[in-house]
Amino acid sequence: MKRIGFAEVMLCLGLIFIYLPMVILVIYSFNASRLVTVWGGWSTHWYAGLWDNTQLMSAVFRSLTIAFYTAISSVFLGTLAAFVLTRIPRFRGRTMFGGLVTAPLVMPEVITGLSLLLLFVAMAQMIGWPAERGMTTIWIAHTSFCASYVAVVVSSRLRELDLSIEEAAMDLGARPWKVFVLITIPMIAPSLMAGAMMSFALSLDDLVLASFVSGPGSTTLPMEIFSAVRLGVKPEINAVASLILLAVSLFTFFAWFFTARAEKRRVHAMRQAMEETTGKAQAQVA
Amino acid sequence: MSAQPGLIKRMLDGRRLVIGIPFVWLFLFFLLPFFIVLKISFSEAAVAIPPYTDIFTWANDQLTVVLNLGNYLFLTEDELYLYAYLGSLKIAFISTLLCLVIGYPMAYAIARSGRQAQTVLLLLIMMPTWTAILIRVYAWMGLLSSSGLINQFLMGIGVISSPLRMLNTDFAVYVGIVYSYLPFMILPLFANLVKHDNSLLEAASDLGASRFTSFWRITVPLSKNGIIAGCMLVFIPAVGEFVIPELLGGPETLMIGRVLWQEFFSNRDWPIASALAVIMLLILIVPIILFNKNQAKELEGKA
Numbered sequence: 001m002k003r004i005g006f007a008e009v010m011l012c013l014g015l016i017f018i019y020l021p022m023v024i025l026v027i028y029s030f031n032a033s034r035l036v037t038v039w040g041g042w043s044t045h046w047y048a049g050l051w052d053n054t055q056l057m058s059a060v061f062r063s064l065t066i067a068f069y070t071a072i073s074s075v076f077l078g079t080l081a082a083f084v085l086t087r088i089p090r091f092r093g094r095t096m097f098g099g100l101v102t103a104p105l106v107m108p109e110v111i112t113g114l115s116l117l118l119l120f121v122a123m124a125q126m127i128g129w130p131a132e133r134g135m136t137t138i139w140i141a142h143t144s145f146c147a148s149y150v151a152v153v154v155s156s157r158l159r160e161l162d163l164s165i166e167e168a169a170m171d172l173g174a175r176p177w178k179v180f181v182l183i184t185i186p187m188i189a190p191s192l193m194a195g196a197m198m199s200f201a202l203s204l205d206d207l208v209l210a211s212f213v214s215g216p217g218s219t220t221l222p223m224e225i226f227s228a229v230r231l232g233v234k235p236e237i238n239a240v241a242s243l244i245l246l247a248v249s250l251f252t253f254f255a256w257f258f259t260a261r262a263e264k265r266r267v268h269a270m271r272q273a274m275e276e277t278t279g280k281a282q283a284q285v286a
Numbered sequence: 287m288s289a290q291p292g293l294i295k296r297m298l299d300g301r302r303l304v305i306g307i308p309f310v311w312l313f314l315f316f317l318l319p320f321f322i323v324l325k326i327s328f329s330e331a332a333v334a335i336p337p338y339t340d341i342f343t344w345a346n347d348q349l350t351v352v353l354n355l356g357n358y359l360f361l362t363e364d365e366l367y368l369y370a371y372l373g374s375l376k377i378a379f380i381s382t383l384l385c386l387v388i389g390y391p392m393a394y395a396i397a398r399s400g401r402q403a404q405t406v407l408l409l410l411i412m413m414p415t416w417t418a419i420l421i422r423v424y425a426w427m428g429l430l431s432s433s434g435l436i437n438q439f440l441m442g443i444g445v446i447s448s449p450l451r452m453l454n455t456d457f458a459v460y461v462g463i464v465y466s467y468l469p470f471m472i473l474p475l476f477a478n479l480v481k482h483d484n485s486l487l488e489a490a491s492d493l494g495a496s497r498f499t500s501f502w503r504i505t506v507p508l509s510k511n512g513i514i515a516g517c518m519l520v521f522i523p524a525v526g527e528f529v530i531p532e533l534l535g536g537p538e539t540l541m542i543g544r545v546l547w548q549e550f551f552s553n554r555d556w557p558i559a560s561a562l563a564v565i566m567l568l569i570l571i572v573p574i575i576l577f578n579k580n581q582a583k584e585l586e587g588k589a
Contacts, residue, residue, distance in 0.1 A: 007398070010391035011407070017388075018414055018468065021425040024435060028428065038433075081308040091305060095582075100312040102581040103574060106518060108526020110543045111563045114550060115319030118560070121336045122322050144315040147308070152581075176300055201416035208528055211551075222420050229420070229533060233428045241421040248417045256409055 022245055029238035046239035056224055056240070063204055063221040066135055070142040070203040071196040077143060078150025078195055079188075083180075085151065086158040104148040113212030116141050120213060133215035141213045142203040149202065150195035157191035158184075190259040197255050201248060320567070327560035328353045338556050357561035366540070367562070371569065373540040377456065377531075378524035381463040385471040385520045386513065388464065393475035393512075394505075397482070408476065415469045423462050423533050430458050430534070454536035462530040467523070471516040478512025479505070511580055518577035522570055542566055 029047075033040025050056065081101050088094075104112065120130055120137050130137055161184070169179045185192070207222040214220065228237050329338040343350045361367045396407045414422060429435050430453040437449040452458055482505065490500035506513075528543035535541070542562060550559040 005395075007391040007395035010388065011395035014388060014392045014468070015410060017465070018411075021429055021465070022414075022417075022422065024429065025421070025425040077308050077311055080304055081312075084305050084308065088301065088305065091301075093309070097305070097309055097312075098582045099578045100309070100316060102578050104312075104316060105581070106522035106574060106577055108523055108543060108566065108570070110526050110528050110546050111323075111567060112316075112319075114546070114559060114563050115323045116315065118322045118326055118556070119315070119319040125336075140315055144312065147311075151308075156584075198416065205416075205418040205420065207420055222418065225418075225420055225424070226529070229424050229427070233424070233431065237424065238428075241418075241424060244418055244421055249413060252409070252413050252416055256405075260405065 025238060026242045026245060029235070029242040031235065031238075034235060046235045047243070049236060050239055050243075053236070055219075056221075059219050059221045059224040062135065062218065066138050066142065066220065067200045067203040069139050070146055071200040073139070073143045074146035074150050074199040075192055075196045077147040078199075079154050079192065081147060081151040082153075082155035082158055086155050101148055101151050104145040105152070107145075109206075109208035110212075112145065113141070113209045116144075116209070117212045133213055134218035137213040137215070138210050138218065138220065141209040142199075142206060145209070146199035146202050149198050150192075153195045153198065154188060154191050157188045161187055190263055193255060193259055197251065201251075204244075323560045323563050326557055327357055327564045328355070329557050330354050330356065331555050331557050336556065337554055354557075357557050358565075360558065361561055361565065367542075367545065370540040370542045370545045371565070374525045374527075374542040375569070377459060377463065377539075377541060378521050378527075381460055381467065381524055382471075382517050382521040384460065384464045385468055386517060389468055389471035389475060389516065390513075392468075393472045393479055396472070396476050397479035404480075408473075411469050411472050411476075419466050420529060422466055423530055426458065426462055426465065427453060427533060430461070453534065454539075456535065456539055458534035459531050459539055459541075462534040463520075463524050463527065466530065467520040470519040474515035474519065475509065475512040478509045478515075482508055511583070514576065514580050515584070518573055518580070522573050522577065525570060526566060 028039075030042050030044060031038075031040055032043035032045070081097075085098060085101065091097075116137075117133075120133055124130055165187075166179055166183055169183050170176070174182070205222065206220075207226050210220045211223055211226075214223070225237060225240065228234060325341060326338055329341045331337060332339045339354075341352050341354070343352070392411075396404060396411070399407060431437075432449040432451060432453065434453070436452065437446075440446045441449065486504055486508075487500050490504055491497070495503070526543040526546075527541060528547050531539045531541040531544045532547070535544075546559050546562045546566070549555050549562060
């Protein structure tokens with residue numbers, strides 16, 4: 001009973017609404033005219049000019065570095081948090097723990113940014129660290145809020161898992177840490193990957209937190225773009241924006257492709273193993 | 287969830303460590319900072335580094351705590367702040383409603399599509415959330431400007447004769463917020479709708495309910511948790527939104543995130559910025575608790 005209803009029409013319109021502005025942005029980044037709204041023929045010279053913009057390039061490099069470390073640390077922290085939430089049902093302060101994990105998802109960024117900055121200033125006064133704000137403080141800020149996203153993604157996966165496999169390994173005498181590393185981690189690997197990508201992208205994207213907790217000389221890419229964009233639309237920014245869109249789409253697509261393939265293989269291998277064991281059991285009965 | 291006694295007992299060794307690491311991190315870098323904001327909101331702005339006075343002083347073996355309520359009084363005196371709070375709440379509320387109205391049918395359509403199509407559609411919805419929000423907002427600056435494509439198009443087909451002022455208005459802010467936050471509405475709604483049992487709808491139609499009645503009386507109530515999660519994911523961050531009103535809004539678009547930013551970066555008045563943050567948090571505390579409760583249910587699989 002497949003039919004095209006109101007919902008399907010809305011879905012199509014919604015997707016057009018989401019993607020059309022981005023497509024137009026990319027097309028106009030190839031506009032030869034300096035007047036951003038007047039079409040002056042195809043050209044790539046806004047892209048060529050980007051390489052010579054050393055200030056922009058160092059901001060790109062800085063942002064990528066922070067995003068890389070954020071992805072690693074937030075997957076570590078988020079996975080631990082997800083594990084606690086799904087596998088340890090009772091401990092003192094559990095409600096608070098749950099709140100601490102989920103609240104960063106919705107907390108307005110200006111509040112988180114301001115409060116972290118004030119924390120860093122207070123810490124610098126009291127213990128002398130961080131002496132100056134920069135990439136480390138941005139990394140801490142990003143890790144704290146990305147870990148929450150990872151925790152949500154990973155915990156939904158952990159909940160689906162069949163506990164009996166972990167139980168079986170334990171019964172066979174494996175230490176908890178060994179079970180976690182050898183059994184649990186490989187089973188939740190796709191969600192770890194998804195969490196890492198999400199953190200990388202969120203960190204690369206963040207303007208508000210970085211603006212609050214960065215120091216002199218540690219301008220990130222979004223801060224660079226923001227200060228340029230504030231004054232209006234510029235062809236160079238169209239080119240940077242298009243490159244970021246391209247990078248993110250490719251990255252997302254490949255990550256999705258590989259995790260989907262890995263998942264398919266895993267399901268296939270499991271089914272095969274099941275069939276083999278039932279086959280053997282039937283043979284024995286016969 | 288049901289506890290697995292054997293598994294849990296053996297986890298006890300590393301348990302403290304496993305709980306401790308994320309707990310300490312989040313406590314130190316998420317919860318503790320709020321108390322510092324609260325503290326500084328009671329101090330006075332000063333020309334110093336950092337630019338505020340200390341509220342605790344220690345002299346003659348006496349700890350003196352001076353709470354300066356001046357910042358809060360100042361906020362009530364100047365109507366600008368009141369209007370900024372009200373403006374933020376209004377814009378966030380209307381944007382949330384718009385997201386729900388647009389997002390619900392979209393999530394519903396994805397939940398009803400085939401498995402293969404579902405993955406692709408979800409990816410299409412999710413991809414923008416991983417792309418810089420700044421860039422997506424920036425894309426609208428070009429579209430909405432008075433010489434932008436939308437005005438060119440409308441003038442081209444003869445609907446209007448002179449360009450409409452769309453950029454730097456509240457209208458542009460609504461477009462920007464709905465555009466940026468729509469995926470955050472769709473994803474939790476989809477996660478909820480996809481779990482629904484079709485047999486309930488079949489039963490309803492067997493009993494003579496129209497498609498609309500069964501949708502309204504069965505599907506919508508069942509998706510309550512998804513609606514709450516989606517609305518909170520849009521409403522709460524939208525109240526404090528800074529980038530969208532700054533880039534798309536006009537000078538008359540008063541939103542509290544923008545005012546806080548100006549107090550902090552332009553006026554360097556940290557105590558006032560802190561007081562603004564404290565009041566914003568007080569306003570948002572109820573929705574945040576609602577969201578956390580809802581999310582806790584989801585995380586533990588009780589939903």
